Amino acid sequence: MEHDKDFFRYLKDKALHTRKETLNIHGISQETRIASSLSCVEIFTVLYYGKILNFKSSEPGWENRDRFIISKGHGAISLYPVLADTGYFDALELANVGKEGSFLGGIPDYIIPGFETTNGSLGHGLGVACGISLALKRKKRKEKVFVLMGDGELYEGSVWEAVMFAGRHGLDNLTLILDNNKICMLDYCKNILDLEPLDKKFGVFGWNTLTVDGHDLTGLYEALSGLKENETGRPGVLIANTVKGKGVKSLENDPLCHIKNLNEAQIKEAIEGLK
Amino acid sequence: MKTERKTMRDVFIDRIFHMMEEDESIFFISADFGSPMLDKLRDKFKDRFINVGIAEQNLINVSTGLALEGFTVYAYAIAPFLTMRAFEQIRINLSLHAQFKDVNVNFIGVGAGLSYDVSGPTHHCLEDISIIRTLPNIILFSPSDWVLAQGFIDYSINVKKPKYIRFDGKPINNIYGSFENVKLEDGFKEIKKGNEICLISTGYMTHTTIKAADTLAKDGINAGVLDVFLLKPINENLFVETLKDYKYLITLEEAFMNKGGLDGLVSSLIDEYDLKVKLKRMGFKDSYVFDIGGREYLHKINNLDDISVAKYIKDTLIK
16 A cells, blocks of 8 residues: 555654653563563554554454464563553553553563463464464454564574464464564574574575565565565565664663663653654 | 273264364364374364474464464373473463463373383373463363263363363273263262272272272272362362261372372362361372383382282271
């Protein structure tokens, strides 16, 4: 679908809003993983505000919704402001993340409207998504299944069991979005066990692969729009090259940024520095 | 006791086959594990039988996805690999989801206890009851004969919770005769009422406790036999009411002792309901079985055969 400049300006504004709110949440709950949550902001923006996902926030379990599995649960705090802004819950709840009585924890679970599955332990989302994709195919349903996974999660062996499964069963209603921020908890992935070449690895398992700049809203929108229409008989993976800690200079390109927290002054400075 | 021997898996899969003919919402997923009866099923239901390969983790994950979309799923694998390789998948995707959602995954582990005797300690399954019992929201079914296994099908479809179905690997005798003699929701059945002593067992070991009680009867000792087939949930009040007047309870299990298995269940109920009974545990000590031999031999050298059980009772409890 063709979109004008206003559409992408709108997405840019929403990405900026999401990034700011994510930093604010980190100020409220220091247990949240800020760097990992900042790398996937544009991905969430395009999926929800770009209407790649078909959803109804007033009815989270709506039968016709596309299913979105957030496998990298720890790094999905940036979805909270998106879900609040799109009407899944009151935006005032964002001030309660991690507080007693709130339903918004440091790592999201399916008790939160808009989350499909249990998150927090890595390597589960893709396999569950395979089951959902297969179920939708058997029921001849048109809904699509999207999964967000971090690149570090690819170290889990269970992921590759699911990668093989999706390829073998031709799950072209399934799109894996890989938030390829290239950093684990303690180091760059390339220094731990190099994961590249990712496109070739998925390719030989029978997947369609596409690589984009994961912060380029236009590129993301075009790629995800195309993948949503995938009828090739092969599942699709979008390798979104991202920067962990995107938008906060003190986090970007720091191999230990996963476990770094920002204090009040740093958050203020980071928000002021956002464009 | 009836003498017709059948495997639990074959009678159960036969029932699933017939249910799948009527109900299109049933999937059967295998981690490359079979049975003669499964050949028929996978041939007939090509679109609802899936072999995920030797991949127990993905077995549970794919089954979860199907169940979240409303399907009834049977996930089938070798018991120790299913419960221990895929334990975290069971915890995250079945146990946690089932707290607030319907997730009807029936995960069937074949090879309880020492079913795979000669295959050695990797294939022995002495931990599964203990570890699955630790998980909330999981039903734990451990039948002692194929009549129970066969009769479980309606419950497995109608109760939309994850269930660990623990099957013996060997053909086994029929204890119950007919499922009409069973009240599944009770979780247990007092097969024989005794005086003072009651043997409590699950799965294959109920065949041993029945034989041990027969041996004791020849010596004039009337020991009761109680078969626990649903370890979770169990009708606690009825269980306690049934056992409160015994003097000794003896748990016999093809599992490690003192690790939260059947003995742990009985012991916690004794404490909770303040029963004035003494509990004796019989099972495997805290080490694996590397000895080579058939199941009866392995039981014998570990004092878990019916003769050893009867002797233990005569020597230590009868004064």
